[in-house]
Amino acid sequence: MMVAPLQVCKLAALDMDHRQHLEKQAVSIAHEIRNPLTTIKGFIQLLKPDLKEIGKEYYVDVMIEELDRVNQIINEFLNAGKPQHPLAQKTSLNKLIKDMAVLYEGEAILRDIRLSTSTAGDDVVQNIPTNQLKQVIMNLMKNAMEAIEDQCEREIYLSASVQNEFATIVIKDNGCGMSEEARALLYIPFFSTKEKGTGLGLSVCKEIIDRLGGSIHVDSSQGKGTIFTISFPLRLS
Template sequence: MISQFQESLHLTARTFQSEMLDTTFEDVLEHIDSGIMLFDEEGVLSFVNKQMYGMLDLPRSSLVGCTMSHLLAHVQLSRFKKKLVLRIYRETVYKGKPSYEYVDEFGRYWRVTLSSGEQLKGSYLFTVKEISDYKLIEQTAYQNDNLAMLGKLSASIAHEIRNPLTAIRGFIQLLRPHLHQLGKEEYARIILAEIDRANDIIHEFLTSSKPSVPQVGMISVSALLKEVVLLTESEALMKGCQINLHQLQNDLIISVDVKQVKQVVLNMIKNAMEAITDRIDSDMGRIEIGARREGAEVRIFISDNGKGMDILTLDRLFSPFFTTKESGTGLGLSVSDRIIKNHGGCISVSSRLNEGTQFVISLPLIQ
């Protein structure tokens, strides 16, 4: 009788310890910084912690007991999250990948890890953790590696590019008297100016891993933009684009390296032309260019109605060597960003897929 009582006491103690242990584990899972979902062997959601139902923006009571199909059909789950859950299921469960990374609607990076097998007795454990800080470190290291590689490439290709331009410039100077006799000396002047600008662009590309000091001079924003439009409007018309230069104030004066800033604006207009060319529809392409005063700064805007960009492209837009073009170097916007920063300004960009893109260049005004 006593032995039966002792055995019953031990059994009760073990049950109590087991329940206490389960409660402790649940408390730990409830407060860790990762989202957790556990589906049992029948595909029913049996446990979800606070982080996870916060990510889904759903109450816990409406989640526990759901299957994946029920979750995807949940009326309170946003369309974006439904697509995301379906993509995660396809990549991990269906394709058998142990982890999957994605970017949410706010530009944050997340990693989903799936654990299953004999140790979980047929259950599926999904763990979701934010890795934005890790990605930032990774991208910084990647950018530093690219800059180091760029520095090594610069010395080997500088002469190969510059020598032909030097030869062309020399022959144009020899032909200049003949063009003068034909009344076409203006052609020689334009060609020489563009060769010099090409040399400056090459110099910027090849030295993009180290800062250069701008050779500043005063110019009105109106004159700068009119000159850029004059250089690009014929090419734009050939590509089915119309450039509209908005009326500008004459008192917007900036102190900049004119060649460098002109290079930045030209680069953005050419990017806009390519974005318009890549559109699916056949509507007339439009590029809007203008400037306005904002306190002690001028905001130069270049907008288009091209194909636009997604959030992943926007996130890496100014990284060296990142490009979405088949023949691009991925240096244009990286160099442009550095040029504007060297002038004490900044570049911002906003874009929507199939709607268009707007770049805004902010530069300090001369009062």
């Protein structure tokens, strides 16, 4: 059955109206999310003196940084139509690893995971897009935690090193590993080995690292765990 040109135009107009309505709703929701974030941040800051007494004030710093990161993600969403570059800021590579370890400390305890870290011998501070690097590490940490769920002993190792003006971050687990076929399709959008996976996480990771002029490499085989290695130049062009 052929659709009349007028009907096609009407359907296109309805589709555009629907999209515009969804965009307005999304912008409204993004703005609304900011209100509870501000409240949460305020109460977290009130807790800092109490945590300082037990030597855990650093937890507050990490939580506040993560709330600021959420706020930055909202800003990027609201400015999605405007030309922009990844926001770079002075970042200590070792602090980045320490923050990630603190962020996953609670979940590691709950899941009975041994989470160990290693930092660069000579720390470096560079202008890099911290939020995007955190996004990559968090995606890989999430994958690692899911991969080791069925192991009797669960281990994740997170490390950073520097050599020849390149930074290298390694996320290693002793989980189920991947087949050769899965590795070949790993960075293809919407491919996932998990039943409820979207298949977007690793493709986004690769896109981010590519934009940094770096590389992401996986070493994995079934039943023998997985090692993700991220490398990127410290002097970003």
